[in-house]
Amino acid sequence: MPTLDRAVPPALVRVHGAAPAWRSLASPVRFQAWAGRALPWFAALAALLGVAGLVVAFGVAPTDHQQGDVYRILFIHVPAAWMSMFIYLVAALHAALGLVFRTRLSPLMARALAPTGALFTVIALWTGAMWGRPTWGAWWVWDARLTTELILLFLYLGYLGLVSAIDDPRRADRAGAIVLLAGVVDVPVIYFSVQWWSTLHQGASISLTAAPSMAYTMLAGLLLMTGACWAYTVAVALARVRRLIAEREPQWELA
Amino acid sequence: MPASSSLLIGRELRLAARRPMDALSGLVFFVLVGSLFPLAVGPDAPLLAAIGPGVVWVAALLAVVISLHRLFEPDLDDGALEQWLLSPHSLTGLVALRIAAHWLVCGLPLVAVGPLLALQYGLSPLAVAVLLAALLLGTPTLSLLGALGAALTLGLRGHVLVALIVLPLCVPVLVFGSSAVSAGQQGLPVGPQLSLLGACLSLAAFLCPWATGAALRLAVE
Numbered sequence A: 001m002p003t004l005d006r007a008v009p010p011a012l013v014r015v016h017g018a019a020p021a022w023r024s025l026a027s028p029v030r031f032q033a034w035a036g037r038a039l040p041w042f043a044a045l046a047a048l049l050g051v052a053g054l055v056v057a058f059g060v061a062p063t064d065h066q067q068g069d070v071y072r073i074l075f076i077h078v079p080a081a082w083m084s085m086f087i088y089l090v091a092a093l094h095a096a097l098g099l100v101f102r103t104r105l106s107p108l109m110a111r112a113l114a115p116t117g118a119l120f121t122v123i124a125l126w127t128g129a130m131w132g133r134p135t136w137g138a139w140w141v142w143d144a145r146l147t148t149e150l151i152l153l154f155l156y157l158g159y160l161g162l163v164s165a166i167d168d169p170r171r172a173d174r175a176g177a178i179v180l181l182a183g184v185v186d187v188p189v190i191y192f193s194v195q196w197w198s199t200l201h202q203g204a205s206i207s208l209t210a211a212p213s214m215a216y217t218m219l220a221g222l223l224l225m226t227g228a229c230w231a232y233t234v235a236v237a238l239a240r241v242r243r244l245i246a247e248r249e250p251q252w253e254l255a
Numbered sequence B: 001m002p003a004s005s006s007l008l009i010g011r012e013l014r015l016a017a018r019r020p021m022d023a024l025s026g027l028v029f030f031v032l033v034g035s036l037f038p039l040a041v042g043p044d045a046p047l048l049a050a051i052g053p054g055v056v057w058v059a060a061l062l063a064v065v066i067s068l069h070r071l072f073e074p075d076l077d078d079g080a081l082e083q084w085l086l087s088p089h090s091l092t093g094l095v096a097l098r099i100a101a102h103w104l105v106c107g108l109p110l111v112a113v114g115p116l117l118a119l120q121y122g123l124s125p126l127a128v129a130v131l132l133a134a135l136l137l138g139t140p141t142l143s144l145l146g147a148l149g150a151a152l153t154l155g156l157r158g159h160v161l162v163a164l165i166v167l168p169l170c171v172p173v174l175v176f177g178s179s180a181v182s183a184g185q186q187g188l189p190v191g192p193q194l195s196l197l198g199a200c201l202s203l204a205a206f207l208c209p210w211a212t213g214a215a216l217r218l219a220v221e
Helices: A010-018 A021-026 A028-060 A069-101 A105-136 A144-165 A169-196 A216-248 B002-018 B020-041 B045-066 B069-077 B080-086 B091-120 B125-152 B160-185 B191-220
Strands: none
Touching (some): A028 A216, A069 A144, A069 A169, A144 A169, B002 B091, B020 B045, B020 B091, B045 B091, B069 B191, B091 B191, B125 B160
């Protein structure tokens, strides 16, 4: 339970007392302290999972009988592509929360996540190109999934460009939220593009409803790398949001 | 509201009529870009017929984007925008009227001249008719999405930012519009693409005036 100020009237005490403790993290000053404690753990987890994932990916996982060793690039390509879409959805969710509930932390979270999302989009496109050259024989094809992923990168860049161009923080938050929400239609289009259009990009090899169509060591490496990308994203976003809070509210020292 | 809506649209049309060059610069740009491609890729008729639909659509999209700075900036400068925010009418309705007026001034001439450009590229009569229908359905969507971008970037430095925001959002219109014309060129059915363009227009007409109003409020405050 959060400790309450003595000055708060009794009626408010009741309302606040009923709320679960995690909700007090929506307050930037509490979040600042919590993020400072959680950050090293996520960073360590990212390093640990990353090393384990790389060992499995390069040492344990067997060579693919069709694609040879080139397939190993999927251990970074697939997690990066997943993260690029997922981070956009999370940032858009934060943006929507900020618009609807006028929370102070949500726009900062959206802003902290977007650069990492753009980074993962670039990694997904880059590694995809490196995989496509030996496998498809072309660095780039104008395939539905590649094109929509490229548009996702432009959406990230548009958001980052807009929020950095606006000096007034309140307008930057709201305008950025509108842009993020306007672009959110693109994410399902990317995800389902392989099913909707018969494209060159291969379909998903992993689904929740069927057994994976790959060796279990490959799957283990992929899941480890995905976990590493998750932990890295959380750690970087927390570090960035701490800077943003310190910038907005200079009276709260970095704990 | 009907009286004030005709006043508002009438005001925009009068402003455009008094400075015709300003209003028609997008149209001139459209024709110019459309005429540059044959100079660059050469006068090969089958190639021009193949790239024609895409070129006309990209030129229309760029023409809409370069006309966006005229949408709200003059109103912000002369204080009309603040009067909108203070007026008893709904801001969403006013914004929708303003976008409609902008489309009449900047979008409708593109629709009228588009078939002419298509004839330069040697498209078949059926494809020209499809282009006309697709532009009629598509350019209002471009104006609506462009208005959102213009409102979000109102009063900011740099005109590239509005293009960076608007162009990715306009990709579906571009894809469905040019694929409708290409299908018409090959004698394939064009119903699905035109329906999708209509769906984009409905969605944009429903959401964009409201979001644009919210963005304008932010810009003026």
